[in-house]
Amino acid sequence: MTITADQFIAGTRTAAGRNPFNARDAASGEPLAPAFAEATPQEVDRACRAAADAADTLAAAALEQRAPLLESIASGLDERADAFVERAGAETGLPDARIRGELARTTGQLRLFAGVVREGAFLGVRIEHGDFDLRQRNIPLGPVAVFGASNFPLAFSVCGGDTASALAAGCPVVVKAHPAHPGTSALAAEAVEAAVAEHRLPGGVFSMLQGAEHALGAALVQHPAIQAVGFTGSQRGGLALQRLAAERHRPIPVYAEMGSVNPLFILPEALVQRGGDIASGLAGSVAMGCGQFCTKPGVVFLRRDAGFEAFRDQLAGAIAAIPPAVMLHEGILSAYESGCARLDAADGVSRLATGEAADGRARAMAFITDLEHLRQQPELADEVFGPAVLIVAVDAATPFTTVAAELDGQLTAGIHASDAELSGHAALIHQLEQRAGRVLFNGFPTGVQVGEAMVHGGPYPATTDSRSTSVGTRAMERFLRPVAVQDMPAAALPPALRDDNPLGLPRRVDGIEQPGTRQ
Amino acid sequence: MTITADQFIAGTRTAAGRNPFNARDAASGEPLAPAFAEATPQEVDRACRAAADAADTLAAAALEQRAPLLESIASGLDERADAFVERAGAETGLPDARIRGELARTTGQLRLFAGVVREGAFLGVRIEHGDFDLRQRNIPLGPVAVFGASNFPLAFSVCGGDTASALAAGCPVVVKAHPAHPGTSALAAEAVEAAVAEHRLPGGVFSMLQGAEHALGAALVQHPAIQAVGFTGSQRGGLALQRLAAERHRPIPVYAEMGSVNPLFILPEALVQRGGDIASGLAGSVAMGCGQFCTKPGVVFLRRDAGFEAFRDQLAGAIAAIPPAVMLHEGILSAYESGCARLDAADGVSRLATGEAADGRARAMAFITDLEHLRQQPELADEVFGPAVLIVAVDAATPFTTVAAELDGQLTAGIHASDAELSGHAALIHQLEQRAGRVLFNGFPTGVQVGEAMVHGGPYPATTDSRSTSVGTRAMERFLRPVAVQDMPAAALPPALRDDNPLGLPRRVDGIEQPGTRQ
Numbered sequence A, B: 001m002t003i004t005a006d007q008f009i010a011g012t013r014t015a016a017g018r019n020p021f022n023a024r025d026a027a028s029g030e031p032l033a034p035a036f037a038e039a040t041p042q043e044v045d046r047a048c049r050a051a052a053d054a055a056d057t058l059a060a061a062a063l064e065q066r067a068p069l070l071e072s073i074a075s076g077l078d079e080r081a082d083a084f085v086e087r088a089g090a091e092t093g094l095p096d097a098r099i100r101g102e103l104a105r106t107t108g109q110l111r112l113f114a115g116v117v118r119e120g121a122f123l124g125v126r127i128e129h130g131d132f133d134l135r136q137r138n139i140p141l142g143p144v145a146v147f148g149a150s151n152f153p154l155a156f157s158v159c160g161g162d163t164a165s166a167l168a169a170g171c172p173v174v175v176k177a178h179p180a181h182p183g184t185s186a187l188a189a190e191a192v193e194a195a196v197a198e199h200r201l202p203g204g205v206f207s208m209l210q211g212a213e214h215a216l217g218a219a220l221v222q223h224p225a226i227q228a229v230g231f232t233g234s235q236r237g238g239l240a241l242q243r244l245a246a247e248r249h250r251p252i253p254v255y256a257e258m259g260s261v262n263p264l265f266i267l268p269e270a271l272v273q274r275g276g277d278i279a280s281g282l283a284g285s286v287a288m289g290c291g292q293f294c295t296k297p298g299v300v301f302l303r304r305d306a307g308f309e310a311f312r313d314q315l316a317g318a319i320a321a322i323p324p325a326v327m328l329h330e331g332i333l334s335a336y337e338s339g340c341a342r343l344d345a346a347d348g349v350s351r352l353a354t355g356e357a358a359d360g361r362a363r364a365m366a367f368i369t370d371l372e373h374l375r376q377q378p379e380l381a382d383e384v385f386g387p388a389v390l391i392v393a394v395d396a397a398t399p400f401t402t403v404a405a406e407l408d409g410q411l412t413a414g415i416h417a418s419d420a421e422l423s424g425h426a427a428l429i430h431q432l433e434q435r436a437g438r439v440l441f442n443g444f445p446t447g448v449q450v451g452e453a454m455v456h457g458g459p460y461p462a463t464t465d466s467r468s469t470s471v472g473t474r475a476m477e478r479f480l481r482p483v484a485v486q487d488m489p490a491a492a493l494p495p496a497l498r499d500d501n502p503l504g505l506p507r508r509v510d511g512i513e514q515p516g517t518r519q
Helices: A041-060 A063-079 A081-092 A096-119 A161-169 A182-198 A214-222 A235-246 A268-291 A308-320 A330-345 A371-376 A400-405 A426-435 A473-479 B041-060 B063-079 B081-092 B096-119 B161-169 B182-198 B214-222 B235-247 B268-291 B308-320 B330-345 B371-376 B400-405 B426-435 B473-479
Strands: A007-009 A012-014 A021-024 A031-036 A125-129 A133-140 A144-147 A173-176 A206-209 A228-232 A254-257 A264-266 A299-303 A350-354 A365-370 A388-394 A410-416 A436-441 A480-486 A507-509 A512-514 B007-009 B012-014 B021-024 B031-036 B125-129 B133-140 B144-147 B173-176 B206-209 B228-232 B254-257 B264-266 B299-303 B350-354 B365-370 B388-394 B410-416 B436-441 B480-486 B507-509 B512-514
Touching: A007 A041, A007 A182, A021 A081, A021 A182, A031 A182, A041 A133, A041 A173, A041 A206, A041 A214, A063 A081, A063 A096, A063 A161, A063 A182, A081 A096, A081 A182, A096 A161, A096 A473, A144 A161, A144 A214, A161 A173, A161 A228, A161 A473, A173 A214, A182 A206, A214 A235, A228 A235, A228 A473, A235 A254, A264 A268, A264 A400, A268 A299, A268 A308, A268 A388, A268 A410, A299 A308, A308 A350, A308 A365, A308 A388, A330 A365, A330 A388, A365 A371, A371 A388, A400 A426, A410 A426, A426 A436, A473 A480, B007 B041, B007 B182, B021 B081, B021 B182, B031 B182, B041 B133, B041 B173, B041 B206, B041 B214, B063 B081, B063 B096, B063 B161, B063 B182, B081 B096, B081 B182, B096 B161, B096 B473, B144 B161, B144 B214, B161 B173, B161 B228, B161 B473, B173 B214, B182 B206, B214 B235, B228 B235, B228 B473, B235 B254, B264 B268, B264 B400, B268 B299, B268 B308, B268 B388, B268 B410, B299 B308, B308 B350, B308 B365, B308 B388, B330 B365, B330 B388, B365 B371, B371 B388, B400 B426, B410 B426, B426 B436, B473 B480
Parallel strands: A125 A507, A144 A173, A144 A228, A173 A206, A228 A254, A264 A299, A264 A410, A299 A388, A365 A388, A410 A436, A436 B480, A480 B436, B125 B507, B144 B173, B144 B228, B173 B206, B228 B254, B264 B299, B264 B410, B299 B388, B365 B388, B410 B436
Antiparallel strands: A007 A012, A007 A206, A021 A031, A125 A133, A133 A480, A350 A365, A507 A512, B007 B012, B007 B206, B021 B031, B125 B133, B133 B480, B350 B365, B507 B512
């Protein structure tokens, strides 16, 4: 397996930069070859200009060309499966099965978007005959900057959800690879580059820049050619990019998915009936991927009542049995350890259980406190990225709806309840819908289904735009805007807007939905 | 006709404020009774809290309750038609026919949204059975602050497009009335207040605050209960609100429609074939409503070639014949006059024609320059709000696509062309679609059709969010966000998400569109 250390710029490779950096083996901390150069401002500029130059061609590309592009990328990724297992495994410490699973999710996602492109409903064609002849459709925003996330080296990285949805919408993409997995990123970039060439699209449809310094990301977001930003990562990172985007001469939207504590509420009957099972499931969800998911359940609210001790003891046992695990990189491990140390030192918080230990690896941890202490120290509910969970006992006098109303915006929120008690908690469900993008029942949030009904988003500070999702087919909407043409002569109409509907698109004509004939 | 001077707060009236201000007769400048008090911070707080308290009830209100609310508002406005003609006419100087026309647009808009609510497609229901049972629908964002515009005392004011679309989406509204037409606003507020009471909805669904100071608008945008802002007005005003919204503890979206110069391109054949007609039509569009439309054509590009003189002379004659007109208020007149003075003083700009004069009224004006001078002084293309237009001669060496590519974001852009030459200008059309929300052919942008294919939006700086429209049914999308429920027990599902679809909603189930049965 050869790893390309160069920048991928519009179908060409360059390596003008200095300040070389290496990925490190997540388990050993040893540097991995090759050394990657930091992309220079000139390389950023070239990639962005090439994206701008390619934008019209990609926007005009027939849906029959754009969909196969996504499928070819998926095939190219599949062909590199073994290389991903080796390289991504080394760079992230994630086990083989996880890498293969994540690869399947990533390729499935690309193929899902290919289907959406083929169907054509995303164009949102509307025709209306009034005083004027008005025809509306959605058009791509233009070049999108995508920031790879550290915790999903494939599914939220070089050709993850942001890139797939942007290309599906018809937007060229300039990726800033995450510096913790530059080799994995280079392998993925090869697949995209080859697919772009195979479908005879301009190279500027895709570029990828390597770099470990903040200046690179800033230059990308500030480049005038860039029209939108997709980001998955820390709140600090996301808000910094949003600030830069807002300060531009022409501000652009930033879709930053910044994580969450994903609160769970366990109602009394469920606690009595299956507190032990919930505790085991919770420990499994907390430990999954070493807790390095933005959907990891971080805070759990329940009554100190019947079933509490059983739940607590079961959870303590399950957490204590979690084997130590390699985290994505040293910085994440040390942030995790200081997050846990903050909880240890906080007033009114006790350590309930600690997972097994090993040098340089993360230990799972469970903490316990009560609502009064949480209210006095709201920072206890800040995300601790890693396998830690905080149990919060809520006294009988405080309704869960009150607790939910005090929560910040979340990607997910969950309820464990018996069917009987759920009917009495409509207000709690409603409150959680106000606070989160996804509300789940009798389950755990770490499984994210990639389809057309998923919402991976939520109110601030979970994301910078609650109206969007970064997973699922509606992710494309982030990169589209409506445009109307008025009294356009029939001969000039683009095929999507013609009366005879040569593309067979689903559309609305004078208020009547007409199904498409494409699938 | 009695005009209520009080604040309209959640079905009650208060008048705690000081610093009273009066509307002025637009024609005479004389103050009009009554005096309106500036809403106090406490009144802002009461209105916003009441909106937050009402949000759940409105969100949960059946579509069969929400649609009639909009229709009752429309009826209440219709009943006040004569009062509007009298009071809005005095406050804005707009003629009777315009007020009645705008009223019809306003009530038509409310009834249009009632239809959209009844149809239910806006809920965007999607059901998907995968590893999990996922069900997605759109929910309202919560209380919306609406800023009335000066130039449409009905259609973009107290119950204009922002209020209608927010209520249709299920969001309570707190309006800041425009201080130039507080009496008109009070009349409209009565209609909304009565409709809210008639349908037994909580009073907090609607409040309206009077005031002339910036502090009031700032307090509204900063209030934690407010979840989104709709604004139509100046760029300075819109950007100030956006800044305040971004600096909140929890930032919220601001949909500011900030105007535009709405460039028109006249292609050579059209100039030869019907330059005179285009000139007459242009003068009519420039003069309409005394040029006080955000869609007024402000800049026109053409070749100094065959047909140019005929066009120029016809335009000069038509502009010179425009009678003087009362502007909305003194401040707008003085801003208009200084805008024209700036053009008069600019290098390489000549005054082509001047409309008739009368004391205290606006005179239409046409100016002429060439592309070189415009490029040297890009501020020549800044919006001059009022009946002025700038003609820009473009030398034969510069393609119109190049000119279009240099334009800022616009609400509209237009082309006059023969059918034959349009086929050779696909690149120009494409470029204008990149720059504007609506591209129109062989017409003028001042007529805005309110329907489901309209886009009244566009790239920055025409608006703060190019993905949105403030006119037409898609305006509702600004105030909705998707939420998914996962594995929700059937008994707990809201009617919109139930398998048996008791509401008869159109929806997507496992990728298949199912038409609704509601209409």
